[in-house]
Amino acid sequence: GDDSDDGEATGTTAPATTAPATTAAAETPLKIALVAPSASDDLAFTQSMVDAINALSDPVDLSITDGTFVIEDAAAAIRGYAEAGNEIVVAHGTQFGASLAEIAPDFPEVTFLWGTSTDTQGLANVFAYSPDAAEGGYVNGVVAAAISASGSIGVVGPIEAGDAVTYITGFNNGALANGATDVSITYTGSFGDVALAAEAATALIINGADVLTGSAQMVVGAVGVASDEGVPWFGTQANQTSLDPSLVVASQVYHWEVILEEMIDQREAGVLGGEAFEINLANGGLEIEFNDGFDLSADARAAGDAAIAGIIDGSIDPNG
Amino acid sequence: MHRLVSAVIPMLAALAAFACAAIILLALGANPFEGFRAMYTGAFGSVDRLSATAVRAVPLVLVGAGISISFRASVINIGGEGQIIAGALLSTVTALALPGLPPIILIPLVLFAGLVGGGIWGAVPGVLKAYASVNEILSTIMLNIVAVQFMNYMLRSPLIDPLEIERGTRIPQTERLSDNAALPTLISGTRFNLGVPVAVAAAVGAYFLLWRTPLGFRLRAVGHSPDAARAAGIPVERSVVSALALSGSLAGLAGAILVFGSEGQRMITDGSSAGFTGSAGFNGIVAALFGGLHPLWTIPSAYLFGGLITGANHLQRVLQVPAALAVTLNGIVVIFVVSSSKVRDRIGAILKARREFDHPANESTSSPPAEEVAAT
């Protein structure tokens, strides 16, 4: 897994200029543009994609528009990048899909990547991508149950929708499968309210939770409380170990590069889209990164590894 | 002289704003001149960009025109965000319920639903103010919060696209709404859609309402002096409700246009209000006040402000500076320009006063200032 290197966020490229929108020759770097809702070093969803593109084996020329939480602005950026001659434009946000459906047909030469999504909306130049976040959630849940003394585990989510639900569903199933008695799931009602996330974590701990997890940007508030109270934390979307090197047990990390490589290959072979990809434990796109700084018992680790193996071989259904 | 002053001061303010922006750009390692060029190109550089800016200005025009109505009635409406959402939700529900109607009926219908939804959401603080003495600044701010949560609930639960449940992706968005409700594009190859003329017409309507109709007369009377209005037999409470309802309905219309003029043709939430509204509920206040609370001036004012937003976004894309810069620049421009506009007004007023004295504008009936002297 790769560690987050902060500071190296934006400005990796020169201004995008007009260029022929045809397939790149082998030596010129591939022109990729990324449009994302949160900051590129958010330790979460957006950073996972930035890291993945930078980890590609081919040389790339990457432009980023991040922090575009206004959907209309994102749509303008997607269109703008397509016009500016990028070969691949990544619309890194479920909410951008509707706009993409309008834009993609106007630029048949450009490949659009859209995630997280499980279908391409029938567009020939769109690749969809999604994580099976339930898988990592399940593994985290199994390990969390293993280290919970009380059997009571707390979860802090934003609003009950999208990726967060998938992860939390998997987590819940994993924890219950491994003997947790009570998984309390709290949706704060906001992606951004750190203080509320902190109070949610506090309430969960007072209510008896001795292990916590959560999804979305505002969970740093919950991590802070977990950290104060000495409660272990499970992360998702990116490696959150840096937030508390002694209490973060494991993080589900997205390695999009696994499927990005595949999509680029297809494009080079003349297929500009039309397929949905998924990262999961089996294809290595999802990885559970354990934190060596946390003193995890061998049993718990073994339970986690068993869950990973079970999911990969199909004997465990994290959604079931 | 006075024309010179009023031209020079905003230019100085603009220069100061540009200087601030330049410093920040330099600090970010970007070339300021390229930056400004990118902003200009992004906002006004081509027919396409001009159209994009117009589309971006639509909610600002509408919210701004509505704000002009309510502020003229002395009602401070900070609830634009919530009213946009309410209008969008009701128009979305309408389109979901009657997808098969022909466009000629369905488009006006969804726009009307937007007006109604926003109007209701505006009338609530109006009623609270008029009949329960709840200050509207408090209630509109609070109702914004309520609207966001309500939108999140509606879009993740009753209105969610059934496919999202089926696939397990659970994205909080509606299904693709009827194409019969989509606002037609008026300049092909651009984003310029029916929403733009609708917004302009609504602003003109707001102007007529305020200055040409008895209702507008009453609203302005109540705005200037509720006591005198009441004594003259004008129903003050009802006027307050009307002002907020009208203001809200224009914001609600903006909400409908945001949905049916969007590329996506569905309503979707990212959990915040700004994600859907682009903060038009607040920026519309700026557009309105900047336009002197005059619905017609709100149109150019909103267009410039829209240009600031599209331009700054383009700047970010071209120079690869963080998106937060765009918001920062908006703030800086607003601060500098608003500071200068009042200074200009004051100097202008003083100079004008002198000139008007020398050449009285409209003399009338009674004794001109200096007449015959009747000594005793």
Place this chain on the structure above:
Amino acid sequence: MATDTDIPMLEMRGITKRFPGVLANDAVDLTVRSGEVHTLLGENGAGKSTLMKILFGLYQPDEGEIRLNGEAIEVESPSFAISHGIGMIHQHFMLVPTLTVAENVALGTRSTRWPLTDLPVVSRRVEEISEKFGLAIDPSIEVWKLAVGERQRVEIIKALYRDARLLVLDEPTAVLTPQEVEEFFGILNEMRSSGHGLIFISHKLREVVAISDEITVLRNGRVTGHTTPAESDRQQLATMMVGREVSLAPDRPEIEPGDSRLVIRNLVVESDRGTTAVDGLDLDVRAGEIVGIAGVSGNGQRELAEVIAGLRDARAGSSVQVNGVEVVGQGARLSRDAGLAYVPEERMRDGAIGDFTVSENLVLVDHGSEEFSRRGLLRFGMIRSHSQELVDRFNVKTPGLDTTTSSLSGGNIQKLILARELASGPTVLLAAQPTRGVDIGAAEYIHAQIIEQRGAGAAALVVSEDLDELLAIADRIAVMFEGRIIGIVEIEDATRETLGLMMAGIHEGSPA
């Protein structure tokens, strides 16, 4: 009296001040000596307040010179004026209603316990001043709770507290009852004999004659004459001001009154403070008669007027009928639709909208009528011609129809309101203090208009604290005391003395 009579306390020379479209002061000279009450007399809009605001540093003159005790000064701000011993009591009170009397008085002065306030110390001095000049007031009460006359006292105390030697009093008596005016003149005499210089502005000639040592007359921004009470009587003063003969007693033809148009039965009304302001009042006003309501302010007149106008609710069981329509608690629209015209007491607050134009204010009540709006649109042509007609007819001095109303002089705003209310041809006219602050010429005109309405068959109820006014125009005068009508006097039997006694609650054979 004062010793340095050869060096005047104040000399203003060649003061000129322009406003957009108006030359408010045109080379005005004014000389005031210590120990003298110097009256400024002039029509509404003559420029009296403007001159005084210049003296107090609120406006800067365009030309001219001010000398205080022989020394040229430039009054750049009110604090400069205050520090030079100039005090001003403004035509519109300059008080902070939410602060207490002591806080208002102490505002802007040094505190002995800085940074804390020293209200006990201030209160003590306020009491000293009160005692010396006979200005009873409770220093700890918030100003909004005070009656108008009491607020006036606070204004005077404010000036005295700052050791003002030269005191400007801009229409201080406009809002005072006759009794209060008596007391007030006592205070002025006290100050005069202690060597203060006083500049007094009033439209009430009886007062001017009673108190002045010197009189300067202004017209259209210019000084048009000097005189003293000894040289000129009321009639002559009026002529100097207006430039023509003014009749102080209007013609009032005999008319046989008709049916009752305004019928009030068992009216019980609460004041804002929750006390009973009107306490079981019955009254009839018939077509073709003018009934005056006299009384010391605070005896329920305001509440009575507001209930009739539909602006205040009354207790259950009360009845007010305008042309047979029950109007209690139904809102102003209904009262007006029933045929009422209403000239409110607080004209700046209730009568006109300062930020509206003259013509907008002239159609404030009727803008929705068929005449001025059709198919949902205002008819500007009609509105303009109507406004122009009223401005001409009522001689409202304004630069134009589109002039902002607040820039008119007080008297002209009053004329504008009357023009609007009388133009509608009301069957019942309710006028509260219709000529308060209005110059003689205008008052004459207003009285004539009210009498004309009476002639046209209107029932008029005029609430006024000015007995001269009521004696001049009313057919009957009802005196209000503690929320009731303690007696009604036919005009033939009414004298200042009997009315004064009744206003104090004393009435032969009165059960009260």
Place this chain on the structure above:
Amino acid sequence: MSDFFTATVLFSTLAAGIRLSTPFLFAGLGEMIGQKSGVLNLGVEGVMLLSAFFAYWTALSTGSLWLAVLVGMLVGLLMGVVYGLITVVFHAEQGISGIGIFLFGLGFSDLMFQENVGTPKFTSKLPSVDIPLLSDIPHVGVAFFQHSAMTYTAFVMVPLVMILLRRTTFGTNIRAVGENPESADSLGVSVARMRFSAIVIGNTLAGVAGTALVLELGIFQPNLTAGRGFIAIALVYFGAWRAPGVMAGALLYGLVEATVITWKALGIIPRSLSDISAMAPAVITIGALVILARRVKPPAALTQPFSRH
């Protein structure tokens, strides 16, 4: 056993409510002082964000919480000077300039964060200061006497602000210029100076609010305040321009927020109602005002620029 459990939850909810109220209280008192002088400041949210970021950055780079608090205050003060210049000296429209400050604060704090910090990291947080003896009282101690110094300060500010406004000449002048600036001016009170000072004090308190929020959490994120500045403005209206009223509003809002989040965690509020219940603080605040039915007028000169002829 279950009684004990309930009491624990109850009092910890109280504690959470008080914590959540703290930023509201600081910002609300600050806004109130400004409004008392006749100046509406819609930029509170922006000032809170700027102070929060710079306090956080200071704590991160120096490790000193004291310095962080100081920087947070200074940033608020500086923004007060800027806002004072804009509104009092240049007579700018208060509504727009406030929104300008909000936008600037929102963008610039985000920009600075991305440029200088990037990946979120924790700083040390404000330590809990346990009041001797009192903090040992079962339950009550947790609820009221184990908070950060910032929280205690916020509540101590309430009587201090009351004294400032009611008992000092400065406060009397502030109230006078907000109510009737012509009158204050005619008595030689400088309207401009009073308003400028009130704005500076108000913005400094907004800065402290942002600082309290960020140091309580130990971490910054773009838009950390999540609308709290606007709620603080609303609470001034709730409190009818009185310090205890603002406190009541802050506590009400904070306590309802805390209760909702706790009940969600306890499963008392079903997950399906999570967003509906998140409306509760807003709805209850409005409802409380309806029931109180107060008819208090804002300072008469609020939002009106003052200038002499």
